[in-house]
Amino acid sequence: MTTPPAVALRDVHFSYPDGHVALDGLSLTIAPGERVAVLGPNGAGKSTLCLHLNGILRPQSGSVAVGGLAVEAANLAEVRRRVGVVFQDPDDMLFMPTVADDVAFGPANLGLPRDEIAAAVARALDRVGMAAVADRPPHHLSFGQRKRVATAAVLAMDPDVLVLDEPSSNLDPRARREFGELLATLDQTLVMVTHDLPYAAELCARAVVVDAGRVVADGPVRDVLADAALLAAHALELPAGFSLERLRG
């Protein structure tokens, strides 16, 4: 018996009510433990893809499964436990008066008993190095700290797959590097939607380029980023002076 893929999308079509086609036959399979960067220009369907992974949006045709479990109405609670989405703006996630209350929101929704919730909160905050701010209100934290707390809020649900929407946006260079170091230590399957190509190269082994709602390239991150013609065709650019050869490992 083989383990089912962590994420499997098959021929997914989705268009928004205004007629905009966001996903146009997208197929993607991700194995457990993989770290995958999803790249593509604005409006390519990357965020729509994210929202399909935990059933916020449902395909109009095609299918989505996480860990072999079909994403459909009956399974939504379990799907949302398995797939944790860290949104781009932590202020969209942190809505409770204190950090600890917020991190407890997910586990509480899972219906865990009180002491297990408290343990999950402590573990998650410790994991991201934010145990010291547990009782503070989110608006007293820096953006980088809020990003970590938002990540803890998702980790507290013990997900198998972590989906990050633009993880490095709005972070200053040091917070960006430190957040990357944190992500590198996580053992969940990682799906990272980003414009930050060096970040993708550092953290992910595999890159998928999405444009116009379908996968147009899929391969080892260095090969994808080394293909200048491909990048140019899909409005992706490495920063000036960036050299793939200088990457470690």
Added chain:
Amino acid sequence: MSGGHGVGGGADIETVAAGDSPVHRLDPRVKIVGLVGLAVVAASTPTGAWAALAAYLALAAGLAAVARLPLRYTARRMVVEVPFLIAAALLPFLAPDGAARAATVALKLTASVLAMVVLSSTTPFPRLLRGFQALRAPAVLLLIVSFMWRYLHVLGDELARLRTARDARGYRGRWLWQAGATGSLMATLFVRALERGERVYLAMTSRGFTGAVPTTVGAALSLRRTDVAFGVALGAALLSARLLLA
């Protein structure tokens, strides 16, 4: 960006509430019951019961002093009662014994508002919420209040950015025809708040929210001996003032 820049200088309520004093350390439930109780008892006191009214005011002022609330800060917080005081000042012209009534209203109001200032300035907001929750206030109301408090800070930052951007393009708020700019600024803020709300809801749903609000799980409140002593003493003082002095 990270907020916390008070506008207008001086101590802000969060800094003051995060301070330390015997009043700060009291259990929030005892403070809520005691100080709301003070306002209720004051409201029930008849006109002209000067000794009782003075006692309420002294109690509230005494607590403010023990809590070491800065004087200017407290005065600024008390400004909310000014419109009501002005309304009360009209009473002498409208009713016989109007002067006594106006003075009674002013004393009741000042004692009650001061009690609420003490409550909100010695209890950090999350603790205050937890107190109300422990006293079985309706969960939906508490959630609305807590959303308001959390996102006022976020929207405040957003408003500040919008205003900076507007002023950077030469707006000086001087001419009547510039009023339109303020209107569209409010409209922009409203649209952004709406979009924000949608994203917050999506994020909540992503974490398994199905419409039922789970209770918060922070450290449970526990009454200490000083909390009970404070509650009993304040209750006794209020009742004796109400029953013996009025």
